[in-house]
Amino acid sequence: MAYSEKVLDHYNNPRNVGSLDKADPNVGTGMVGAPECGDVMKLQVKVNPETGVIEDAKFKTFGCGSAIASSSLATEMLKGKTVDEALAIKNTELVNELSLPPVKIHCSVLAEDAIKAAIADYKKKQSVATPAAAPTLA
Amino acid sequence: MKLPIYLDNHATTPMDPRVLQAMLPYFTERFGNAASRNHAFGWEAEEAVEKARGQIASLIGATAKEIIFTSGATESNNLALKGVAEMYAERGNHIITVATEHKAVLDTCKKLEKHGCKVTYLPVRPDGLVDLDQLRDAITDKTILVSVMYANNEIGVIQPIAEIGKLCKERGVLFHTDGVQAVGKIPVNVQRDNLDLMSLTAHKIYGPKGVGALYVRRRNPRVQLTAQIDGGGHERGMRSGTLNTPGIVGFGEACAICEKEMSEESARLRAMRDRLKETLERELDEVFINGSMDHRLPHNLNMSFAYVEGESLLMGINDIAVSSGSACTSATLEPSYVLKALGVGDDLAHTSIRFGIGRFNTDEEIDYVAHRMVEAVRKLRDLSPLYEMAKEGIDLSKVEWVAEAHH
Numbered sequence: 001m002a003y004s005e006k007v008l009d010h011y012n013n014p015r016n017v018g019s020l021d022k023a024d025p026n027v028g029t030g031m032v033g034a035p036e037c038g039d040v041m042k043l044q045v046k047v048n049p050e051t052g053v054i055e056d057a058k059f060k061t062f063g064c065g066s067a068i069a070s071s072s073l074a075t076e077m078l079k080g081k082t083v084d085e086a087l088a089i090k091n092t093e094l095v096n097e098l099s100l101p102p103v104k105i106h107c108s109v110l111a112e113d114a115i116k117a118a119i120a121d122y123k124k125k126q127s128v129a130t131p132a133a134a135p136t137l138a
Numbered sequence: 139m140k141l142p143i144y145l146d147n148h149a150t151t152p153m154d155p156r157v158l159q160a161m162l163p164y165f166t167e168r169f170g171n172a173a174s175r176n177h178a179f180g181w182e183a184e185e186a187v188e189k190a191r192g193q194i195a196s197l198i199g200a201t202a203k204e205i206i207f208t209s210g211a212t213e214s215n216n217l218a219l220k221g222v223a224e225m226y227a228e229r230g231n232h233i234i235t236v237a238t239e240h241k242a243v244l245d246t247c248k249k250l251e252k253h254g255c256k257v258t259y260l261p262v263r264p265d266g267l268v269d270l271d272q273l274r275d276a277i278t279d280k281t282i283l284v285s286v287m288y289a290n291n292e293i294g295v296i297q298p299i300a301e302i303g304k305l306c307k308e309r310g311v312l313f314h315t316d317g318v319q320a321v322g323k324i325p326v327n328v329q330r331d332n333l334d335l336m337s338l339t340a341h342k343i344y345g346p347k348g349v350g351a352l353y354v355r356r357r358n359p360r361v362q363l364t365a366q367i368d369g370g371g372h373e374r375g376m377r378s379g380t381l382n383t384p385g386i387v388g389f390g391e392a393c394a395i396c397e398k399e400m401s402e403e404s405a406r407l408r409a410m411r412d413r414l415k416e417t418l419e420r421e422l423d424e425v426f427i428n429g430s431m432d433h434r435l436p437h438n439l440n441m442s443f444a445y446v447e448g449e450s451l452l453m454g455i456n457d458i459a460v461s462s463g464s465a466c467t468s469a470t471l472e473p474s475y476v477l478k479a480l481g482v483g484d485d486l487a488h489t490s491i492r493f494g495i496g497r498f499n500t501d502e503e504i505d506y507v508a509h510r511m512v513e514a515v516r517k518l519r520d521l522s523p524l525y526e527m528a529k530e531g532i533d534l535s536k537v538e539w540v541a542e543a544h545h
Binding site: 003017034035037038039041042060063064065068113 | 484520
């Protein structure tokens with residue numbers, strides 16, 4: 001199978017590879033996929049709690065070139081977005097940007113799942129860490 | 139050294155220039171139909187075909203009349219299994235084969251099951267070998283055929299063919315083997331191994347594509363087959379169709395070269411394979427050999443590189459042609475069924491790479507491949523969340539993965 005230039009670029013020069021501190025309350029970690037399925041993505045976001053803006057994003061991926069490219073691109077897209085904007089990212093944006101063929105669409109779905117999982121983890125941590133911020137009935 | 143490097147010689151082999159030279163006249167000036175009995179053009183083609191038949195027979199210890207030409211080993215496997223099932227239907231309807239066979243055998247067996255045959259698919263041991271006791275126990279009075287491949291195309295494991303042949307002979311059951319990966323690479327002898335039928339192809343032994351053969355024993359016992367392609371009654375009525383003279387000439391020449399050079403060549407390829415294996419094992423941790431090393435083709439290496447997905451690894455070594463057992467590289471999006479049969483987990487099957495070393499590879503190429511592999515695996519492990527977790531001491535088998543069935 002021939003890969004698009006963009007997939008090759010992300011594969012050869014993956015952006016934002018690495019890990020953030022899982023214990024940091026401002027870091028959300030999403031891990032999706034399974035080794036048996038041939039792809040596992042770990043995606044992390046670091047959010048500024050004051051502004052709700054994602055200041056850093058990192059990934060590590062076990063998977064094919066398209067899975068690596070999808071998660072690499074996802075981290076690029078996440079930086080600078082608010083948490084809510086990040087939740088609005090759709091896998092189709094990754095498909096179009098990377099020109100993924102139909103058999104590789106699941107890679108983009110997995111990346112979207114990873115984003116959602118990372119943000120859900122961040123929100124969960126925030127609600128536990130700052131119980132005072134929980135909505136109260138007037 | 140020229141790039142890319144071809145190291146996928148179980149898929150196909152480049153043609154030997156000597157084979158091409160032998161074939162060339164039969165495309166143009168010697169174009170006759172080997173079945174034309176009444177002029178020199180036909181005689182010339184027939185003579186060439188008979189010479190090739192002898193060369194092929196000689197390589198496997200058969201007689202020329204026992205070689206039936208086909209379009210390739212897929213057709214030979216179909217002819218052997220369907221031809222026996224149909225011819226011997228009155229004697230029984232049970233066939234025994236093995237889970238790690240090539241699809242040309244497995245899918246043919248599936249088709250036969252739809253037509254009333256019973257098929258036993260024997261499991262293999264973790265080293266890829268068939269258990270002879272299990273085979274013995276599987277034979278019933280309805281068993282007409284046992285089909286076990288000589289050597290596996292993915293893991294290169296060589297089955298105990300002579301023992302199986304002996305067992306089949308004792309029990310009066312016909313024995314077919316898919317000899318595609320073994321013939322020309324290791325000594326194969328239809329008498330020593332008690333083979334009744336064997337599928338062969340030219341393009342795995344530096345011959346042309348589109349030509350193969352089925353060895354069909356003529357004496358003790360005389361094996362009969364129901365033809366699957368009807369027509370002019372060529373090939374003792376077992377396979378009609380005008381013979382592919384240039385292809386057959388090339389096939390014959392390819393066999394003659396193998397017979398002459400096999401012992402030197404297999405020692406040379408084995409040394410290259412061992413050198414590749416040793417380098418990878420020395421430079422990388424958590425690599426695993428799939429299948430027995432003791433019962434293995436000299437030019438095969440199949441290794442899993444834990445925590446690195448196969449397709450991404452192939453991308454990282456894009457100037458080297460090898461194959462992977464990863465789902466992403468297969469048409470079915472399933473990881474290798476051969477590795478699965480060995481009990482290799484899907485997680486490791488996704489990380490497997492098959493190396494097939496061939497006649498034209500050099501030591502320099504092997505060293506380059508080893509270097510590139512080490513580089514790519516290290517790079518991808520830096521990217522792998524699994525490698526990171528394993529290094530942190532997390533038992534990956536105990537992790538609850540959040541996976542959807544996305545295939």
